[in-house]
Amino acid sequence: xxxxxISASFETWLRPxxxxxxxxxxxxxxxPHAAVDRAxxxxxxxxxxxxxxxxxxxTPETIGIMGLRLGEFAAGRFQPLAxxxxxxxxxVTVMLAPAGHILGSAQVxxxxxxxxxxxxxxxxxxxxxxxxxFELVPCDLFITEATFGLPVFRxxxxxxxxxxxxxxxxxxxxxxxxxxxxGLGKCQRLIALLRAAGYDKPVWLHGALRSMTDYYESRGIAxxxxxxxxxxxxxxxGEIVLSPPSALSDRWSRRFSDPLDGFASGWMRIRGRAxxxxxxxxxxxxxxxxxxxxxxxxxxTGAEEIWVTHGREEGIxxxxxxxxxxxxxxxxxxxxxxxx
Amino acid sequence: xxxxxxxxxxxxxxxSRNGKLTLMTxxxxxxxxxxRGFALAALTDGLPFSFPLRRAIxxxxxxxxxxELYRLSRDYVGDTAETLxxxxxxxxxxxxxPRLSEIVERVKSMGRDEHAAQLAAWLDHLDVNGRxxxxxxxxxxxxxxVSARLAKLAVAEAxxxxxxxxxxxxxGLSPPxxxxxxxxxxxxxxxxxxxxxxxRPLMLAHPLEDADYQALDIAAFAFEWKWDGIxxxxxxRNGITRMFSRSGDDIGTAFPDLLxxxxxxxxxDGELLVVRNGEVAPFSDLQQRLNRKSVxxxxxxxxxxxxxxxxxxxxxxxxxxxxxxxxxxERLERWYEGNNPRAMDLSEQLRPQSKDDLxxxxxxxxxxxIEGLMLKRRDSPYLVGRPKGHWYxxxxxxxxxxxxxxxxxxxxxxxxxxxxxxxxxxxxxxxVLVPVGKSYSGYTDAELLELDRFVRQNTIERFxxxxxxxxKLVLEVAFDAIQRSTRxxxxxxxxxxxxxxxxWDKPAAEADTLEGLSRLVE
Numbered sequence: 061x062x063x064x065x066i067s068a069s070f071e072t073w074l075r076p077x078x079x080x081x082x083x084x085x086x087x088x089x090x091x092p093h094a095a096v097d098r099a100x101x102x103x104x105x106x107x108x109x110x111x112x113x114x115x116x117x118x119t120p121e122t123i124g125i126m127g128l129r130l131g132e133f134a135a136g137r138f139q140p141l142a143x144x145x146x147x148x149x150x151x152v153t154v155m156l157a158p159a160g161h162i163l164g165s166a167q168v169x170x171x172x173x174x175x176x177x178x179x180x181x182x183x184x185x186x187x188x189x190x191x192x193x194f195e196l197v198p199c200d201l202f203i204t205e206a207t208f209g210l211p212v213f214r215x216x217x218x219x220x221x222x223x224x225x226x227x228x229x230x231x232x233x234x235x236x237x238x239x240x241x242x243g244l245g246k247c248q249r250l251i252a253l254l255r256a257a258g259y260d261k262p263v264w265l266h267g268a269l270r271s272m273t274d275y276y277e278s279r280g281i282a283x284x285x286x287x288x289x290x291x292x293x294x295x296x297x298g299e300i301v302l303s304p305p306s307a308l309s310d311r312w313s314r315r316f317s318d319p320l321d322g323f324a325s326g327w328m329r330i331r332g333r334a335x336x337x338x339x340x341x342x343x344x345x346x347x348x349x350x351x352x353x354x355x356x357x358x359x360x361t362g363a364e365e366i367w368v369t370h371g372r373e374e375g376i377x378x379x380x381x382x383x384x385x386x387x388x389x390x391x392x393x394x395x396x397x398x399x400x
Numbered sequence: 401x402x403x404x405x406x407x408x409x410x411x412x413x414x415x416s417r418n419g420k421l422t423l424m425t426x427x428x429x430x431x432x433x434x435x436r437g438f439a440l441a442a443l444t445d446g447l448p449f450s451f452p453l454r455r456a457i458x459x460x461x462x463x464x465x466x467x468e469l470y471r472l473s474r475d476y477v478g479d480t481a482e483t484l485x486x487x488x489x490x491x492x493x494x495x496x497x498p499r500l501s502e503i504v505e506r507v508k509s510m511g512r513d514e515h516a517a518q519l520a521a522w523l524d525h526l527d528v529n530g531r532x533x534x535x536x537x538x539x540x541x542x543x544x545x546v547s548a549r550l551a552k553l554a555v556a557e558a559x560x561x562x563x564x565x566x567x568x569x570x571x572g573l574s575p576p577x578x579x580x581x582x583x584x585x586x587x588x589x590x591x592x593x594x595x596x597x598x599x600r601p602l603m604l605a606h607p608l609e610d611a612d613y614q615a616l617d618i619a620a621f622a623f624e625w626k627w628d629g630i631x632x633x634x635x636x637r638n639g640i641t642r643m644f645s646r647s648g649d650d651i652g653t654a655f656p657d658l659l660x661x662x663x664x665x666x667x668x669d670g671e672l673l674v675v676r677n678g679e680v681a682p683f684s685d686l687q688q689r690l691n692r693k694s695v696x697x698x699x700x701x702x703x704x705x706x707x708x709x710x711x712x713x714x715x716x717x718x719x720x721x722x723x724x725x726x727x728x729x730e731r732l733e734r735w736y737e738g739n740n741p742r743a744m745d746l747s748e749q750l751r752p753q754s755k756d757d758l759x760x761x762x763x764x765x766x767x768x769x770i771e772g773l774m775l776k777r778r779d780s781p782y783l784v785g786r787p788k789g790h791w792y793x794x795x796x797x798x799x800x801x802x803x804x805x806x807x808x809x810x811x812x813x814x815x816x817x818x819x820x821x822x823x824x825x826x827x828x829x830x831x832v833l834v835p836v837g838k839s840y841s842g843y844t845d846a847e848l849l850e851l852d853r854f855v856r857q858n859t860i861e862r863f864x865x866x867x868x869x870x871x872k873l874v875l876e877v878a879f880d881a882i883q884r885s886t887r888x889x890x891x892x893x894x895x896x897x898x899x900x901x902x903x904w905d906k907p908a909a910e911a912d913t914l915e916g917l918s919r920l921v922e
Contacts, residue, residue: 211465212473212486216528228410231422309816318814329486329528331412332478336864338816340413352489375472382466 070201070365073152073172076390081179081203081369083170085151088117090168090179100154102181103165104129104244117141117149119156121164121279125244128271143192159183160194161347162245163276169197177201178361184346185353186215189252190245190281194357202363203390206371207348208326215326215350221343222257225300225322228341233298236316237341240305240323243269245347247302248276250324251283253345254300264289264296266303266312289315309338326350355379401497401526403431404439405533412544415813420546424554435500437576442542443551445650448575449507451538452515457484459516460523481539485531490524497525501576503537549647559584564601564784567648571598597635599648600667600713600721601784605774605791612792618758620779622725623750625765626772626793627708628683629673630690634707635714636664643672654692657700658707658743666715666735668707670747675706680769682922683895684883707744709736713782721782728782765796769922771880772796798878799920801826802903802911804833805873808855810865811840818848819855819867822899824875825890828914833871834890836917837879842898851902874903874911882920890914892921 073084080092088098095112102108102118104125109118116135118126120142126134141147143166146155151173156166161182168179178199185194208215229237241247247269254263262285265273273286289301297317307313308321326346327333334342349357358366358380366380366387373389380387407427414420424443428436441447457480461470465487477483498506503522510518519538523531536542549563552570556563561584572594573580582588606612631646641659643652652659655672674681674689681703688703689695712732713721720728729749736746750773752758762773772795780790803824811820821840825833843851858870878900885893892914 210473210476211469212477212483214486214489214528231426232419309810311817314817321816330477331482334413338415338810338812338865340415340419342413372472372476375469378466378468378472 070175070177074170074177074201074203076367081390083152085172086149086154086170088149091181099135100168101126102159102168102179103161105162105182105242108181111135115139117147117154119143119164119166122166123164124275124279125164125272128275129244143195155197157195157197158192160185160188160191163191163248163279163281165191167195167197169199175200177203178363179203180205180357182207182348183357184349185357186218186346186350188249188347189256190248190276196357196360198360198362200363201365201367202358202361203367203369204354204358204376205348206354206368206373206376208346208350209354209368209372209374209376211351211375213326213329213350214352215329215346216344218253218345219257221324221345222253222259225254225341225343226257226259228320228322229298229300232320235318235320236296236299236301238301238303238308238313238316238319238321239341239343240308240321240325240339241269241302242325243304244272246324246345248273248281248283249347250302250343250345251286252281255282255284259300260284261299262287264292264299264301266301266307268304268307269302305337351375355383358385359383401435401499401503401530401533403427404435404500404537405526405529407439408533408536408542408544409529411542411546415545415816417550420550421554421557424546424551425558428555428558433581434576434578437578437581438500438504438537440551440555440577441575442537442540443544443546444548445575446541447504447537449504450540451507453481453535453538456515456519456538457481457535460484460520463516464520481535482532484523485528485535488523488531490526490531497530498522498534500537503534504576507538547647548649552648555580555584565590567599567601569598570648571596571642571644571650595638596640597637597642597667599633599635599644599650601648602631602633602646602669603711603782603784603791604786605776605793606786606788608775608792608794613794616755616775618752618755620777622729622776622778623752623758623761624710624747624774624776625750625770626774626795627671627673627680627747628771629671629680629686629708631669632672632707633667633669633713634659634662635667636662639663651690654689654695655705656695658705662741664715664735664739664741665717667713668709668732669711669713670707670709670744673706673708674703676704682883684885705743708747709744710747711782723781724779725776725782726778762794762796770796795880798880799882800876800878800900801836801917801920802874802906803836803877804871804908804911805854805869805875806833806835806871807866807868808851809867815840815848818852820848820852822851822875824877826912826914826917827909828890834914835888836890836892836914837877837894837897839877839897839899842878842900843902847902872908874906874908875899876901876903881922882917884921890917892917 075082079094080089082089089096090100091102091108092099097114099113100117104122109126111130111133114136117139120140123138123140141156143156143158146153153171155169159165159167159181170177176199178197182205183194241250251263265286265288295317313319320340322341323339324343324345328342329344366385368376368389377387377389410423473487474483552566553563556566569591579591583590633644635642641662642650645651674685685703712728765772775792777790803826806825807823808819809821811818823835823838825835828834855869859867861868877897879894879897881895883893
């Protein structure tokens with residue numbers, strides 16, 4: 061059998077289409093870009109969990125998140141599936157496994173006629189106190205993300221980044237430290253990391269971060285005091301304020317004491333990215349796998365074929381081929397570079 | 401190395417001057433010798449070695465990495481040294497990171513073929529910031545947006561001295577500045593005065609305000625033209641002659657036509673100009689000669705430089721700074737007659753007979769293409785800094801134009817939440833606006849709030865930090881001069897434009913035209 065025909069064999073039942081990745085014998089999409097009849101959603105970030113699907117299968121946490129974020133338009137109906145439970149859909153069997161990306165995030169394993177495909181969704185293997193760790197699922201076809209798919213991306217220890225933030229607070233106690241974070245996942249992880257480092261003062265929140273933070277608390281993740289900025293008239297000198305990145309250096313931040321802008325993101329490893337946004341305190345804290353984790357995971361799944369979805373596909377495809385695997389880029393639409 | 405790497409990393413992201421000072425004073429107080437001296441060198445005059453960094457990086461990139469992955473990474477990151485610092489994976493790290501002083505020693509004694517291997521060994525012992533800082537250090541200078549003067553100011557502030565004391569000593573010192581730090585920390589007296597010329601901090605002038613003019617007693621002042629060049633200090637001692645900029649940087653090496661063959665014992669203060677056949681050329685001509693390490697014969701012939709002398713601070717071993725201006729001027733004239741230096745002359749002394757006469761001379765400055773007048777109290781000693789009541793600059797009246805706001809850009813630091821940098825234009829043929837200048841000064845804080853609101857409410861398009869706005873707000877812009885320029889679409893460039901008034905009342909159609917503005921070119 062030639063390489064082409066094996067590759068074609070996965071494509072007979074798993075097809076990248078304009079609307080997203082489609083499983084033929086199960087008749088469902090994974091993280092569809094536009095609304096479909098049946099969807100499996102890997103996690104609650106808006107570039108994966110879009111509104112308006114007729115039926116959505118996801119972890120209970122992802123369903124909770126989608127309900128809060130998308131309201132009544134979230135989906136026609138939800139079906140929860142816990143990690144590790146197998147579910148037969150049409151001619152395939154589906155299982156969700158923890159992806160370690162954010163609360164509720166899952167990889168999707170699909171078994172069909174003795175072959176297994178795993179769609180990683182977004183994932184990371186660095187420890188994260190706010191979600192269960194990534195679980196490796198051996199498979200034949202591994203469909204991986206590649207947000208940080210270049211060897212320049214090696215995330216440092218998050219503890220060192222938190223130490224950098226605390227050192228800055230000590231050096232500039234007269235300035236409000238306003239840190240841009242994505243509202244789902246990064247926000248709560250940053251608070252949890254601060255608590256783990258012994259920081260027990262309030263962490264102030266922009267209104268847009270409130271509902272997800274409360275949701276994490278309701279799922280048993282203790283985050284300490286997180287008052288809303290709107291609840292005080294103080295200028296919050298020497299305090300930590302978390303906000304969406306878009307509220308950095310904008311009118312909202314004028315209330316603070318000489319705000320020092322930080323941003324917690326894997327992109328902050330590239331100096332130009334931080335400087336473009338005028339970030340004074342870049343914190344390299346990522347919820348995606350870095351280059352060594354991407355390669356290690358590809359190797360450990362034992363997959364013979366690798367499809368690369370979104371990010372810097374070229375680098376991962378090149379590296380996977382160098383490992384002797386078949387690899388191709390899927391170039392699915394609708395994934396946002398910045399959404400991490 | 402770790403402390404230095406943290407310092408460079410934070411400096412590179414810190415926009416505010418005070419923030420940079422805080423970071424540097426903290427470092428200089430706590431870092432150890434001789435490493436902090438080499439850090440100071442990296443932030444000021446550069447390091448006393450040369451390392452073939454490009455070649456070593458290329459060697460490592462080619463031999464240690466997959467060519468395709470390296471190329472993709474380099475294209476993505478955009479900077480070669482940064483790419484190497486990011487892509488390098490080291491297993492050793494930590495306690496055995498090299499000290500700055502070890503690196504300097506090793507580079508000095510290194511053989512031709514050892515550079516890449518040694519670089520690799522160092523990279524292996526450093527974390528990502530350490531690797532980035534090492535590559536900057538080996539490149540010979542920090543380049544993190546800190547001027548040499550700001551670094552010296554940080555050293556001064558860290559140990560409760562004034563920057564003037566540091567600057568006076570500076571050019572007699574060399575890395576790692578052990579004698580400087582010994583003195584700063586009270587272990588020794590001030591470093592010995594050097595055998596080569598040193599920089600003397602400058603005396604500067606205040607702008608002449610209305611009240612100053614009203615109170616002016618012309619008998620107590622000396623008057624000179626204000627020349628539009630750059631202020632320089634020429635020092636010579638033991639056959640070595642140097643020229644310093646006003647911030648104390650040694651800029652002489654790019655001006656052999658001025659300094660070669662010039663030898664005396666003293667320190668002179670003057671203005672560097674391009675002068676052809678006795679005529680001072682526009683500032684843009686002088687710019688061709690600035691910020692260069694070396695100069696070609698063609699440049700020298702095309703842009704001949706000249707120093708117009710204002711003052712003498714030191715002559716024949718005698719410090720003249722406590723003398724009065726007129727006494728110093730007499731010494732300067734005597735020195736000039738005795739030495740007759742080429743490419744130098746004395747700044748002319750004007751002798752207005754009355755205040756009306758003075759006003760007439762000032763009124764004529766624009767017509768004669770001169771920037772304004774200098775007023776110097778006859779009995780003032782040479783005082784460092786900008787002391788009140790001694791020297792005044794009286795710039796010629798500004799030109800103004802009514803321009804239309806076209807684009808606004810976000811400011812930096814404290815202004816980063818405001819659209820505070822404005823590009824404005826005037827009407828060209830066919831009723832199109834062409835940009836003629838950009839300014840972020842002149843307005844008050846209250847006006848800034850109003851301008852920011854206007855920009856947000858009248859945005860047409862966004863390009864990252866820049867917004868284009870509807871052509872409907874007129875800004876009255878004052879500027880010192882307008883010159884022909886091939887770099888701008890309008891063919892004109894304003895010098896020192898600032899926004900003096902917001903003309904909420906004036907319809908945009910009534911703003912000035914390109915043709916009208918062109919008539920103001922000198």
